[in-house]
Structure formats: C-alpha cells, structure tokens
Amino acid sequence: MHVSRRLPSLAVILAAVCLAPPGAEARFLLPHEGATSETEAKAAAAKLRAITDSKQAEPIFAEISGPANAGSAEALFTIAWLHQSGVGTPQSLEKAKDAYAKAAEKGLAAAQNNLGLLRLATGDDGKAAVALIEQAATAGYAPAQVTMGQLFLDGIPAAGISKDFDQARVWFERAAAAGDSDAHFTLGMMYEQGSGVPADQTVAMEFFQKAADKDHAQATIRLAARTATGQGTKADPAKARALFDKAIASNAPGARLALASLYEEGKGFEKDAKQAFALYSAAAAAGDLAAFNKLGYFHENGLGVPKDDAKALEWYRKGSEKNVAVCIHNLAVFTEEGRGGATKDPKEAFSLFQKAALSAFVPSQLALALRYRDGKGVPQDPQAALAWFERAMQNGNIDAAAQSAMILESGAAGYVNLDTAARLYREASGKGHAPAMVQLGGLLETGRGIQPDFRQAFALYAIASKGGYKPATEKLESLRSKLSPEQLKAAEEFTASAAGNQPASPKDAGSTAKPASPTPPKGSPKPGAPAAKPTPKPSQKPAAKPTAKPAPRPPAAKPAAAR
Numbered sequence: 001m002h003v004s005r006r007l008p009s010l011a012v013i014l015a016a017v018c019l020a021p022p023g024a025e026a027r028f029l030l031p032h033e034g035a036t037s038e039t040e041a042k043a044a045a046a047k048l049r050a051i052t053d054s055k056q057a058e059p060i061f062a063e064i065s066g067p068a069n070a071g072s073a074e075a076l077f078t079i080a081w082l083h084q085s086g087v088g089t090p091q092s093l094e095k096a097k098d099a100y101a102k103a104a105e106k107g108l109a110a111a112q113n114n115l116g117l118l119r120l121a122t123g124d125d126g127k128a129a130v131a132l133i134e135q136a137a138t139a140g141y142a143p144a145q146v147t148m149g150q151l152f153l154d155g156i157p158a159a160g161i162s163k164d165f166d167q168a169r170v171w172f173e174r175a176a177a178a179g180d181s182d183a184h185f186t187l188g189m190m191y192e193q194g195s196g197v198p199a200d201q202t203v204a205m206e207f208f209q210k211a212a213d214k215d216h217a218q219a220t221i222r223l224a225a226r227t228a229t230g231q232g233t234k235a236d237p238a239k240a241r242a243l244f245d246k247a248i249a250s251n252a253p254g255a256r257l258a259l260a261s262l263y264e265e266g267k268g269f270e271k272d273a274k275q276a277f278a279l280y281s282a283a284a285a286a287g288d289l290a291a292f293n294k295l296g297y298f299h300e301n302g303l304g305v306p307k308d309d310a311k312a313l314e315w316y317r318k319g320s321e322k323n324v325a326v327c328i329h330n331l332a333v334f335t336e337e338g339r340g341g342a343t344k345d346p347k348e349a350f351s352l353f354q355k356a357a358l359s360a361f362v363p364s365q366l367a368l369a370l371r372y373r374d375g376k377g378v379p380q381d382p383q384a385a386l387a388w389f390e391r392a393m394q395n396g397n398i399d400a401a402a403q404s405a406m407i408l409e410s411g412a413a414g415y416v417n418l419d420t421a422a423r424l425y426r427e428a429s430g431k432g433h434a435p436a437m438v439q440l441g442g443l444l445e446t447g448r449g450i451q452p453d454f455r456q457a458f459a460l461y462a463i464a465s466k467g468g469y470k471p472a473t474e475k476l477e478s479l480r481s482k483l484s485p486e487q488l489k490a491a492e493e494f495t496a497s498a499a500g501n502q503p504a505s506p507k508d509a510g511s512t513a514k515p516a517s518p519t520p521p522k523g524s525p526k527p528g529a530p531a532a533k534p535t536p537k538p539s540q541k542p543a544a545k546p547t548a549k550p551a552p553r554p555p556a557a558k559p560a561a562a563r
Contacts, residue, residue, distance in 0.1 A: 027182070028084070028117055029143055032111035034103075041074035044332065048078070051455035057088030073106035079112065081332055085178035092527070093122055093363035109141035117147065126159030146182045153195075165196020173363065176207075184211035185219040192232075201232030205269035210245070217252030226256055228268025237268055264303070273304035286492070292319035293326045313340030315523065320352070325361035328352050332367070336377070350377030356387065365392040366400050373403070382412040395426075402428045402436045418449040429460065434469035439460070441472075443477060454483065458491035459498045 024293030026223045035041035046065045051057050061082050080099030083092045097118055103111035112132045119129035130151065130380055136144035151173035155163030169190065175183035188207030191200045203228060223242035227236050247255035253334035260279035263272045277298050283291035296315035299308045312332050319327025331342075332352035338344030348373055356364035369388035386407045392400035405424035408417040422443065428436035441460035444453045463559050464472030483491060 026117060026147040027143075028081075028114050029110045031078040031081050033143065033356065034114075035074045037074070038243045040069050041072060041078055044075070044078055051072075051087075054087045057082065060086075061088035071107040073103045073111065074098075076103035076110050077108055080114065084114075089515070093118065096335065097122075106394065108145060109136035109139060112136040113141070113147055120156065120159060126156060130156070130161060137174075140178070142175040142180040144493075145171045145178075146180055146186070147184065149175065149183070163306070169196050179214070181211040181214040181216040181219065185216050185222070189541075191370070201226075203232075205232035217247055217250060218254070218287040221252060221255050221258050225262065225268070228262055230268075241267060246454045251286065253288060254290070256280070256286065257288055257294070258293075258427075260294070273298070277304035289319060289322050289324045291426075292316075292322065292324055296327065296330060309334070310339035311340075313342055323359070325356045325359045325364065326482065328356040328359075329361060329364045329367070332364070334358070336395035348377075357391075358478045360395075362392050362395040362397055365395070366397055366403075369400065372515075373407070381405055383414065386413045386471065398428050398433045402433055402439070403440070405436070421479050424452060434464040434466075434467055434472060434495070436440065437464040438469070438475055440474050441475060444521075445475075454479065454487060455491045456492040458483075459495040460494045463498075509537065 001198075019060070030045075032042075032045035033298075034377050035045040041064070044060050047060050048057060051060075051526070061079070062076050063069075064082075066076050069227065076099045080096045080103065082088050084096035086089065098114060099417060100111045100118065102116035104115050113136055116129045116131075116133035116154045119132070120126055132153070133144050133147050135300060137148045149168045151161050152164045152171065154167035155161060165192065169187070172183045172187050172190070176187055184207045188211065189195070190197050191207065193199065205223070208223040208226070211224045220243055224240045226232055227237060228240035244255060244259045248259070255330055256279045259546045260276045262268045263270075263279065264276035266273065277295070280291045280294045280298065284295055292315050296312040296319065299315065301307065301314035305311075309509070313331070316327045316331040316334060320331045332349045334340050335345055335352060336341045336349035351370075353364045353371065355366045357368045369385045369392060371377050372388060373385035374380070386404060389407065390399045390402040393404055398457050403422045405421040405428070406423040407413050408424070424438075425440040425443070428439050437460040441457040441464075442448075443450055444457040446452065459477070460475035461472045461479060465476045480488060507525035
C-alpha cells in the first residue's frame with residue numbers, strides 16, 4: 001500500500017545528482033603527441049615536458065603563439081592544450097576549443113580527438129563531438145581509435161553511444177594492429193577481466209607484455225604483479241622485482257604502491273610490513289596520494305611501525321587536504337570517535353562523510369545513509385537514507401541493498417514496496433549476506449507478502465547459521481521445534497540439495513563470498529520484505545591494492561568496503 005510522500009529533501013536531490021553517469025574518461029593527447037613533424041612545435045612540446053610549474057611555461061606560450069608559428073596546425077594544437085590546462089596562460093576552455101578547431105580544420109587528427117573530448121566534457125553537441133573523434137579514428141589515427149574504444153566501454157547515451165564491448169574491442173584491436181601501447185594494455189585488461197571477451201589470463205599477459213615492451217608504465221606494473229603471483233604465467237619473483245624496479249625508476253604512478261601491497265599481503269614476495277611501509281612512504285614522498293591512506297592505516301594498526309592513532313590521524317588529514325576520498329572517510333571516522341587527538345564532533349564527521357560520498361566513494365555513501373537513517377550528526381531523514389542506500393547499492397554494496405529493503409518494507413520513507421524489498425533481499429542473500437538470509441527466511445516462514453515455504457526458510461537459516469551468524473542459528477532452532485518429523489525431513493533434504501554444491505554462508509554480512517541461496521520451486525512468487533535492522537559498520541580498511549589507471553581503460557573491478 002502506498003501513502004502520500006512529502007517533498008524530497010536536499011540530501012535526496014544530491015544523491016540523485018550523483019546517479020548521473022560519468023563522462024568519458026578517454027585521454028586528451030599531450031603537446032608532444034600532437035607535434036610530430038614541425039620543428040618549432042616539437043621544440044615547444046619538448047620544453048613543456050621539462051617544466052615544473054605554470055610560470056615556466058609563459059615564455060613557451062609566448063613563443064609558440066608568435067608570428068613565426070602563425071597558421072601551424074601543430075602550434076595551434078599546443079596553444080589549445082595550454083589554454084585548456086591553464087599552463088603558461090589563464091585557463092580558457094573556449095579559447096582551447098577555438099584553437100583545436102583551427103588545427104582540426106587543417107587536418108590534424110590529434111586536434112580532432114581533443115576537440116571532440118573537450119566538447120563532450122563541456123556539454124556541447126555530443127553526437128557532433130563523437131563524429132570528430134570517429135573521423136580521425138576512421139582515417140587510421142590510432143589514439144583516436146583508442147578513444148572510440150573507450151567511449152564504447154563507458155557508454156555515452158547523450159552522444160548516441162551505448163555500452164558495447166564488441167565495438168570497443170574492434171576499435172582497440174585496430175589501434176593495437178597499429179602498435180598502440182594503450183590499446184595493447186586495454187585489451188589485456190579486457191581479457192584479464194573477461195569484459196566483452198572470454199577471460200583468458202595467458203592472452204592478457206601477452207597483451208601486457210606487448211605494451212610493456214613499448215615502455216607502457218601501467219602495463220609494466222601489471223606485468224610485474226602478475227609475474228610475481230603467477231597469473232597467466234609461471235611465478236618468477238626475481239623477474240617481477242626487476243620489472244617493478246624498472247617502473248619505479250621511471251617514476252611510474254602506482255609502481256611503489258603495487259609492490260608495497262604485495263609485500264603487505266605476502267603475495268609473490270615474503271610478507272614484510274616494514275618493507276611495505278618503506279615503499280608506501282617513498283610513494284607518498286613521490287606524490288602518490290593513495291599512499292597517504294596506507295600510511296595512516298599502518299600507523300593505526302601498528303603494521304611495520306608502532307601503533308599510533310595520532311600519526312594515523314595526521315596522514316588521514318594530509319590525504320583529506322588533497323581530496324583523497326578514503327582519507328576523508330577515515331578522517332570522518334576518527335572525528336566521529338574522537339580518536340588520535342581529534343575533537344569528537346558528529347556534525348563535522350557527517351560533513352566529511354558527505355564530502356566523500358559526493359565524490360562517489362561508496363563506503364561513505366553507505367555511512368551517510370546510515371547516519372540519515374539513525375539521525376547521527378544530522379536530523380533523521382528516511383528518504384535521504386533510502387536515496388543514499390540506493391546509490392551505494394547501485395555501486396555494488398550488499399549491505400546497502402539489504403538496508404534499502406528494510407526501509408521499503410517498513411514504510412519509513414513514506415511508502416511501502418514489498419515487491420522491491422523482496423527482490424533486494426533475495427539478491428543480497430544470493431551474495432552471502434547472512435542478515436538478509438535471515439530476513440528472507442522470516443518472510444518465507446510467516447508468508448508475509450509472499451507464499452510461505454518452510455523448506456526455503458529452513459535452508460536459508462541453516463546456510464547462514466553454518467557461516468556462524470548467531471541470529472540464524474536461533475531462527476533455525478525455533479523453526480526446527482515447530483516442524484513435524486515429516487516436515488523436518490523434507491526441510492533437511494531441501495537444504496542438502498540447495499547447498500550441496502555451494503560454499504557456506506560467510507560470517508561477515510559484508511562478505512562477497514557466494515553461498516547457496518535456495519531456489520524456490522517453479523511457480524513460487526518472489527519473497528517480500530524484511531523485519532530486522534542489521535547495521536553494517538563503515539570501519540573496515542579498504543583493499544589497498546592500487547589500480548593502474550591508463551588513459552583508456554576497461555571497467556575496473558568494484559572496490560572493497562571502506563577503511
């Protein structure tokens with residue numbers, strides 16, 4: 001039954017805004033990539049690669065903009081890039097577009113690529129923007145072919161491009177045939193993850209090797225990590241370390257982090273927290289922001305260094321100042337708990353969670369939803385809680401799916417939706433969420449909103465109980481006492497059949513292991529809504545594995561829970 005709803009709060013609107021699909025992440029080409037033949041432009045591009053701050057580029061901008069370069073397509077490309085990036089001259093995207101357009105009119109494919117991407121990024125006519133990129137790609141320009149592949153991986157509906165792995169693969173293969181290392185690397189990622197192609201770790205390694213042979217930094221890191229752990233190849237720690245050292249020597253972003261994580265976890269190399277800490281420290285000194293959170297984590301947990309919450313807080317603050325989402329989240333936790341010398345302040349903690357949530361950090365989205373639900377640091381707002389739970393759920397968070405179901409079942413947000421709540425509980429149960437199994441079992445036991453089925457209820461309780469979830473054990477024993485000997489036999493046989501080829505339910509509600517979720521007999525309706533309120537805690541540390549981020553890339557695996 002639906003009841004009338006009040007107007008959504010600002011928090012609901014903000015959550016809805018965050019649901020908008022991200023823009024293209026394909027790569028803008030740099031001046032040295034656009035300057036291939038004209039001496040002046042190539043010289044300017046070489047100088048730009050050596051600068052360390054914007055002011056050093058001012059004479060370069062003046063020189064490249066001078067009359068000697070008037071009408072040069074490659075000079076126009078460099079001028080456009082400087083306007084776009086605000087290097088050597090005040091940033092002006094309109095001036096950048098104008099210069100790119102002039103260079104594109106002269107047939108410079110790199111300018112067509114960048115102009116198309118810039119128009120996409122600034123909300124211009126998406127189809128016309130893609131047409132520019134496609135023109136360069138069709139003419140055989142490999143970087144534009146990579147961009148087209150990335151656009152099909154991401155999907156840009158406003159530009160008339162749907163997600164299409166087959167189309168993406170075709171474009172990447174064209175670029176790879178021309179020797180493009182980004183294309184080799186991205187194809188490696190696709191084969192590694194099974195994105196649009198059958199997963200094949202050996203083929204993935206072949207593509208990574210081709211890209212690494214062309215000094216592709218992220219491919220070298222990926223190759224090193226897989227060589228260390230023996231994925232798609234024979235494990236060879238010595239060879240892996242040499243590859244890592246090569247990447248580190250070239251200051252490849254993420255190289256120290258990737259090696260540190262292997263020492264931290266004892267994968268490919270002997271577990272060594274001190275070595276990991278030293279590498280994370282070197283990464284932070286080199287400006288790798290992801291290392292800031294790891295240093296905070298190591299100090300917080302006493303890994304490789306004495307346990308010290310004050311130093312952990314210092315690193316989380318440093319990372320927060322650089323807008324590192326996980327550091328903002330962890331600073332929020334420390335602020336909420338008053339740890340490490342931080343002033344205990346639930347309202348400030350809420351603001352920090354909100355900041356990280358708005359940057360699409362899923363654990364903070366979950367934390368924000370819980371605080372709206374419970375009125376912690378902010379007035380209670382069930383609608384806002386539901387909006388943020390749904391956002392986290394769409395990003396793959398199992399707890400958020402269960403929490404959304406609870407709100408939909410209870411009507412706390414102003415309306416009841418048993419069908420959706422039931423579907424979410426079944427999905428969460430199938431992914432190993434023990435509280436969801438208990439809630440779903442309760443519905444099946446009582447027949448609330450769905451057809452009762454004591455066998456399925458028994459199986460769900462049994463699977464969750466086997467994983468060590470105490471409420472499931474209590475429910476199992478209670479149901480067992482209510483069943484006749486014939487019913488008990490039928491329930492046990494059903495459970496054995498349902499769980500026979502499946503792992504047991506994990507004890508941790510947030511685990512992603514996949515236990516059996518009993519399949520209902522044909523004709524059974526879908527289950528309904530929950531009753532209890534398990535509260536997932538945003539207190540787990542993130543999986544600190546750095547993800548290589550090349551310009552064009554296939555979809556990455558979902559990150560683990562926060563902290």
